[in-house]
Amino acid sequence: MRRIFNTRLNFICVVLTIFNLHHVWSSENIYGETLEQCSHSGMALTGYTRDGYCTDINGDTGSHHICIDLSSTTGGNFCSVTGQSDWCSSSMTCHDGGGLCPVQDWCVCQWAFASYLQYAGGCDKIQDLVCEAINMQAALAYKSMAGITKYDNALRCIESRCGVSLSKTGTSALLAKAMNNKAGIVYASSLLIAASAVAFFTWNRTQQMQGKREHLVK
Known part of the structure; x- marks a missing residue:
């Protein structure tokens, strides 16, 4: 459960960071x-x-x-x-x-x-x-x-x-x-977008595995 929460939190932080960078730059x-x-x-x-x-x-x-x-x-x-x-x-x-x-x-x-x-x-x-x-x-x-x-x-x-x-x-x-002057931030944003995609995939996969375990328990 803690792993799911941490993955969700990381995903949210990455997304918020992207929006914040877009605003500032x-x-x-x-x-x-x-x-x-x-x-x-x-x-x-x-x-x-x-x-x-x-x-x-x-x-x-x-x-x-x-x-x-x-x-x-x-x-x-x-x-x-x-x-x-x-x-x-x-x-x-x-x-x-x-x-x-x-x-x-x-x-x-x-x-x-x-x-x-x-x-x-x-x-x-x-x-x-x-x-x-x-x-x-x-x-x-x-x-x-x-x-x-x-x-x-x-x-x-x-x-x-x-x-x-x-x-x-x-x-x-x-x-x-x-x-x-945007070149650096575009590169950084690309990395963050990629990281958010990985985080979302990991979270989604964890959710699926959790669902399967709960189904087996039932």
């Missing part, structure tokens, strides 16, 4: 590295799905991929400049849960960010960026709009603020860079 930041959290403890929980990350999610038409420190005193207030109600100075559900926390590091719409730059008067007139938490998809989107001043400026601003070169890199190269 499903996006890259503008450095082509693992996307870091935008919001943290003591701040309001951000992200389109309120998971703390500026992840690329189907259905997120606003593409909330840019992480900005809305509490920074440099530059114009994001909400005011873009003509929104001042939710930037509000409090929402805490990153760690349990109460309300001030909105600080926040995932904003990449299209609104481009407008923010335009209306604020340039890259030196905006609030601080949290570079490690900016999704690579923002750079890819701006690259796809190359030739449109508004989006060219947005891309150059990210480069300037974050010390990264994106403008001179082709879209296909950016995609390749992002995918290369």
Whole structure:
């Protein structure tokens, strides 16, 4: 009986690990590295799905991929400049849960960010960026709009603020860079999937043997 329980437990752990890895490694930041959290403890929980990350999610038409420190005193207030109600100075559900926390590091719409730059008067007139938490998809989107001043400026601003070169890199190269960082996790995930299959087979076989023994006892 203990063997059956342990096999089930191992199988569940493997499956949960696969789903967790998929979640953590499903996006890259503008450095082509693992996307870091935008919001943290003591701040309001951000992200389109309120998971703390500026992840690329189907259905997120606003593409909330840019992480900005809305509490920074440099530059114009994001909400005011873009003509929104001042939710930037509000409090929402805490990153760690349990109460309300001030909105600080926040995932904003990449299209609104481009407008923010335009209306604020340039890259030196905006609030601080949290570079490690900016999704690579923002750079890819701006690259796809190359030739449109508004989006060219947005891309150059990210480069300037974050010390990264994106403008001179082709879209296909950016995609390749992002995918290369997934190579290790794909390999690891493959091993985990294989391990889960073995665990399930072992558990299923154990169940069958247990059933046969119970039948013989009866």
